[in-house]
């Protein structure tokens with residue numbers, strides 16, 4: 001068993017009890033986490049993870065919460081957020097080393113300001129480096145793993161460096177599911193700073209016109225099936241604008257579900273299920289969830305994902 005008094009004896013960061021996860025997800029839904037922890041630094045993070053592991057207490061990592069759907073009942077166990085502990089990016093020789101807590105926006109800005117290319121297509125993705133590595137985030141034909149050299153993780157009780165070839169990167173997935181991502185190193189080609197700034201501006205503008213960014217959402221709910229666009233399949237199924245409770249399949253982009261205000265995770269899940277069933281009936285294509293379900297009963301992911 002773990003206890004708050006034990007944790008307080010060594011932990012130096014922020015501790016929240018019964019913390020509503022809606023505060024920490026871009027969809028703004030999700031019930032309370034038993035413990036919500038923001039370690040003060042890397043040593044604090046390693047200590048708390050070792051403590052949970054030795055007590056067999058469940059924990060999960062979150063970054064910016066922009067690719068998770070947390071259940072209305074919340075999360076039994078602990079949620080660890082490392083934004084405060086690992087927020088830096090730096091140059092080390094010819095490598096850019098980005099800690100897992102930095103936002104992609106700051107990472108892209110750092111690279112562009114250095115005149116380094118190859119990551120500008122990530123501009124506008126509202127995640128952290130840790131979440132982006134786990135998800136192998138990407139856009140406009142590029143992925144975060146393209147120029148990656150290695151990832152530093154906490155695995156099997158120690159800090160280790162995993163070379164790109166052992167990282168299992170594929171479309172919106174990696175082999176880092178059970179690890180804690182601490183940092184990532186990139187070797188980026190040189191680019192023209194002005195051109196990179198323009199490209200970044202252009203891509204952000206494009207997102208503003210094509211995505212429903214004025215309402216809380218989790219980005220694309222489903223992966224694009226090979227040769228298809230999930231948004232088009234959902235739109236062709238006649239589901240654009242479909243509403244359940246205060247969740248809605250966006251009128252602007254059918255692969256986004258938006259929170260119109262006070263939506264429940266169960267409403268979002270109903271829409272996910274409806275989209276999957278209808279598209280499957282119409283086309284035989286089974287949409288696969290891109291967003292990760294957290295805090296739901298074991299069998300829910302297999303019903304909808």
Ligand SMILES: Cc1cc2nc3c(=O)[nH]c(=O)nc-3n(C[C@H](O)[C@H](O)[C@H](O)COP(=O)(O)OP(=O)(O)OC[C@H]3O[C@@H](n4cnc5c(N)ncnc54)[C@H](O)[C@@H]3O)c2cc1C
Nearest residue numbers: 063064065066067127128130131132134137138181218219
């Ligand atoms: C408006 C909008 C647009 C988006 N556009 C895109 C896009 O174009 N392309 C794209 O790929 N994605 C997109 N996304 C999805 C999302 O932003 C990315 O997947 C992002 O990389 C997730 O990062 P995060 O920090 O929010 O991760 P979270 O949602 O917090 O977590 C995602 C997963 O990573 C794990 N995780 C997080 N941090 C760590 C860590 N340090 N160590 C181990 N595990 C960790 C979590 O446990 C979870 O399983 C979009 C989302 C929104 C809301």
